[in-house]
Amino acid sequence: MMKRILYILFFLFAACSVPKHSKESNRVTQISTFDALLQGVFDGTVPLSAFQQKGNFGIGTFDALDGEMILKDGIMYQVKADGKIYHPDISIKTPFATVCYFHPEKDWRLNKTSFVQLRAMIDSVVPSPNFFYAIRIKGSFKTIHTRSVPLQKKPYPALVEVTKNQPEFKAENKTGQLIGFYCPEFVKGINVPGYHLHFLADDETFGGHLLGFELENGVLEIDQINQFEMLLPDNSGFKKSEYKTDRSDETKKVEGSEKI
Ligand SMILES: [Zn+2]
Secondary structure (H helix, E strand, O other): OHHHHHHHHHHHHHHHOOOOOOOOOOEEEEEOOHHHHHOOOOOOOEEHHHHHHHOOEEEEEOHHHOOEEEEEOOEEEEEOOOOOEEOOOOOOEEOOEEEEOOOOOEEEEEEEEEHHHHHHHHHHHOOOOOOEEEEEEEEEEEEEEEEOOOOOOOOOOOHHHHHOOOOEEEEEEEEEEEEEEEEOHHHEOOEOOEEEEEEEEOOOOOEEEEEEEEEEEEEEEEEEEOEEEEEOOOOHHHHHOOOOOOOHHHHHHHHOOOOO
16 A cells, blocks of 8 residues: 555656656747748648647748748637638648747736837847747737738749738737747748747737737747757659758848838
């Protein structure tokens, strides 16, 4: 009897002593490369059902560039070019996306903050620009400016051609969440160096790729991530994609944040 109680106590202790960051949870996983997306490699490669095995927090796009992805608390949202929010079927594939399990280590209260101020603030509080950071800001937004991208047909154009005519959306007085990542400078060509955030309103009527905002008040949470995993698409578009060209200018054009 005593031995049995000891066993139970041991298992209880073992369960409690599992660190918050298991090896799996402190990892960001990425589908394809950003330079492939810039070159029009829009064919989906990983079904959402498999993608969501890699985390509960992420951003990206969908097969044939059909809108902006937001994975919030394990629930998948699709902001299409009509500005409406959908729940895509888990059989739909993604051509480019980034995902992790979100375990924020710290949080900060924010008042009256712009995108420029937010970036400067995060830069000043993180231990180094050379790690990945998953970032979430929950709050009340005085203004919010987003965009989406329309479904494309083959032959796919370059992403910079698509975003020249991107639908943009503006709203005032929305509560919601910014979700996304800071990636270090050395991911150039692979992901977007710096900040890449998407927005979803709490009432699920507004969202998209973030271009700018004025935050009234909110909470910033940051999760430092030191592991990086890439899943490369085994399709003809990716096989033909080319990496000798420096696409930094194209990356800045398609990301297109407001200069405020
Ligand atoms: Zn985006």
